[in-house]
Amino acid sequence: MKRFYLFGFLLLMGFDTLAQISFKYAGTQALPVEASLAWLLRVFGQPWVYGAVIGYVGAFFTWMALLKHAPIGPAFAASHLEVVSVMLLSVWLFDEHLNLARVLGAIAIIAGIVCLGFAESREHVSDTEPAPAEA
Amino acid sequence: MPPTGSLSALVASLWLLNIVLDTGGQLAFKAAAGDPAAGDGLARWKHMAARPWLWLGVGCYVVEFLVWIAFLSLIPLSEGVLLGSINIVAIMIAGRLLFGEKLTRLRVAGIALVTLGVVIVGVGG
Numbered sequence: 001m002k003r004f005y006l007f008g009f010l011l012l013m014g015f016d017t018l019a020q021i022s023f024k025y026a027g028t029q030a031l032p033v034e035a036s037l038a039w040l041l042r043v044f045g046q047p048w049v050y051g052a053v054i055g056y057v058g059a060f061f062t063w064m065a066l067l068k069h070a071p072i073g074p075a076f077a078a079s080h081l082e083v084v085s086v087m088l089l090s091v092w093l094f095d096e097h098l099n100l101a102r103v104l105g106a107i108a109i110i111a112g113i114v115c116l117g118f119a120e121s122r123e124h125v126s127d128t129e130p131a132p133a134e135a
Numbered sequence: 136m137p138p139t140g141s142l143s144a145l146v147a148s149l150w151l152l153n154i155v156l157d158t159g160g161q162l163a164f165k166a167a168a169g170d171p172a173a174g175d176g177l178a179r180w181k182h183m184a185a186r187p188w189l190w191l192g193v194g195c196y197v198v199e200f201l202v203w204i205a206f207l208s209l210i211p212l213s214e215g216v217l218l219g220s221i222n223i224v225a226i227m228i229a230g231r232l233l234f235g236e237k238l239t240r241l242r243v244a245g246i247a248l249v250t251l252g253v254v255i256v257g258v259g260g
Contacts, residue, residue: 090213113245
């Protein structure tokens, strides 16, 4: 069962990451930003925006499945920790640089998300208590 | 509000708009799903579809989708996803104000850390 959760969390992160990467590509290809039909046509006229849709829909259904079975705390954390994978991928895919502010900011944000994950776990402790050792 | 670091007025407006739409959408969905008169199964969906909350939530999310694309096209992705983490904080505070959800010490610590991280990224780029 643990392996099932882990797979679910990774799948959720994967879909979220796909969505963010696709958003970036879609936006970049639709530049310049303007409140106009032309911009909308540029956004929906290239394939990346549909990658974002797939990422969103996939993340939604994975999240719903996880909520039914997995403990809420780790699920909450997993649904937000895509910041890590997205940051690392943006260095590789978009030649971005992780300056000190971004690294420090990311560490604080991740620590905060972990705190919130534990807070959720504690509140739902009765129905998320892990099953006794499955030896 | 003083300009923060490298963020232009357009980027800051899109960021704020994203917070409002994301929080508004989540609250609308919460209002739709939490209606005790809704019943079960298909009847529940019919009940929700006949009321504005569900559609308000969908509308918020559709516009947010576009706002987020515009936002990310103007700043580095690594910075954008970090700044977007503030939505977690906004939703928790809204949940507390509107639905009386508890803010335990651990939650307050989490909110403070996420906010601190977003401020560091916003000021230092």
